[in-house]
Amino acid sequence: MRRLPVAVNSGAMPLLLISSSSVHGYGYLDHSEPEIRRILEGVRRVAFVPFALKDRDAYTEKVRERLTRMDVAEVVQVDGPAEIDSADAVFVGGGNTFRLLKELYERKLMTPIRERVRGGLPYIGSSAGTNLAGPTIKTTNDMPIVQPPSFEAFGFVPFQINPHYLDPEPGSTHQGETREERIREFLEENDTPVVALREGTMLRVEEQATTLIGIRNARLFRSGAYPLEIEPGSRIEEFLQAPG
């Protein structure tokens, strides 16, 4: 019954997909600084996509300050395709995934970003920006505060991502679904595997290989199979087709 999706990775596409921009006890983007420096090596101008938060200028300023401390020369706030065309890398910041995706569709930015990244433009996503790297936003944790024209996202990787993954709380008396239950509901309706990224972890995609980076395991959910725990340093592709 399980149909595995066709891999859509191109060879060149470098991606860094961060679960959360902050981790308890560390400053903004601190825990991912070595990976950000790695993917941005030789990059002069970063195009920043701020649409997941309401106050875009303040958000861009925060990212500009932080990336400048990582020796990035220029951070440009994305308004339309021109900023994508002239960038050496793109960074899609976190916030609300529905707000982010709606704005990208309305500004006709989905195709330019997708094409440039497929052509080799380095892509950094954090949280909502990481959600967009999968085929759809159907495994976001966010509230659907606005309605985008479609749930379809960039599809840079052939699996869904669930950022900020939270393990079930032992002894909780709350009757709402756990995160695991929500992802199982997704798999009742969809065949795409889901890589759940705990805070403090990220995925590095280089040369068709997706590597888990960080301080904790990822958890892989597939239709009709038990979830798998994936350790840091592992290649995600080796687990996508593992026996259930």
Next chain:
Amino acid sequence: MRRLPVAVNSGAMPLLLISSSSVHGYGYLDHSEPEIRRILEGVRRVAFVPFALKDRDAYTEKVRERLTRMDVAEVVQVDGPAEIDSADAVFVGGGNTFRLLKELYERKLMTPIRERVRGGLPYIGSSAGTNLAGPTIKTTNDMPIVQPPSFEAFGFVPFQINPHYLDPEPGSTHQGETREERIREFLEENDTPVVALREGTMLRVEEQATTLIGIRNARLFRSGAYPLEIEPGSRIEEFLQAPG
């Protein structure tokens, strides 16, 4: 700046909007039994809408067993408009709100249910079914596992509902948004007030009056105003236009 939505309640429409079908320590629908008995007084046939869960037959069976113990003669699983036409009341069960709404649109059930309830058919919603009583599903907690054609819901009440409301956890180190932060994001993009229903509470709507029932307060969020705590027994309408 704040525009209050036009009230859409008709006079006759009796609604019972339950935050969660279960409460810790009680069986299925136990805590709401007195209110369910009240709204179903004199009702012979209940049309049950099971689409929020995957296994519809098992879900209907569970509800049938429970409502029979409340002296309901007949529980019919809704398939299309015919079951709505012939019912004395409708019960929309909880589960995933996106799956529920998509199915209702696809089966062309939105208009028949809306019209019959506006005409006086008693409506019981639980969790996802409660979300649908507001103007949109934009304050659901659920994962968007499928894409409905629209986020527009029944609009029986002029405010959004957030069921299973959870207070922020003191001392949490998780960086994901709290429920309150998610609702504030909704209010950054929308003017409609949000009534957050903690588990163990429900709203009874009768004769244009919405009363909070249950063991805990509700929390009202409005654009540009501090949240208000509303005590059981209060009329929600008195708070919707209160000074911020």
